[in-house]
Amino acid sequence: MRHKAFFYLFLFSLLIVVLLYANNKNMYKAEARKIEIAHKRIDIVRDSLKAAKADLIEAKYFSLENNADAQEYFNYKTLDKDIVRIKEEVLALNHQEDGNPLVPYGKINGEKCIVNKIEVLNHRWLIAEFYAGDLRGEVLVKYFFNPEKPTTFDSIETVLYNKK
Incomplete structure (x- = not known):
């Protein structure tokens, strides 16, 4: 009977480990998607910043600074x-x-x-x-x-x- 209790405890622990692994894997994928979206947004902002900087340089063409x-x-x-x-x-x-x-x-x-x-x-x-x-x-x-x-x-x- 002692072996059965350890066996069921082992199965229960194994089930919890599998559930935690699956949950963490899904959370990891969701976070990876969020990071990918953030990187795309950063690239868009960088492109916008480059365009704004070029516009500023063009606008300040007739200035003493340039x-x-x-x-x-x-x-x-x-x-x-x-x-x-x-x-x-x-x-x-x-x-x-x-x-x-x-x-x-x-x-x-x-x-x-x-x-x-x-x-x-x-x-x-x-x-x-x-x-x-x-x-x-x-x-x-x-x-x-x-x-x-x-x-x-x-x-x-x-x-x-x-x-x-």
Whole structure:
């Protein structure tokens, strides 16, 4: 009788081991499928990132960052400081009574024109966005930078957008 009890205990243990093995095998397959799907998603995201990076490089083609010829105009050691100085000088013009003189409109509906965003395109041009109340626009500016003197600015063209 003792042998029968051990035999049934052995069969029961063997049955549990087989069930656990089958369950773990199914769990392993399910996890492997999840990992495979995750790898496919990662590949899709990598491809999207490469495309977005290419689009960004294309969009920044006309920028000082990607224009080595324009960068040569500046001292490479102080390039970042010089660009910040140019932007600060444009923003400092906002404090004049009639608004920023780079915007040729003066006051519009009693509101002075204020430049709020600037992008330096190269060593001679910058583009700036301005607003006056509900109206907004852009101005293309020619500038001459000299480290020892204040930067001189000259508006080339402006665009004024309608209210939205």
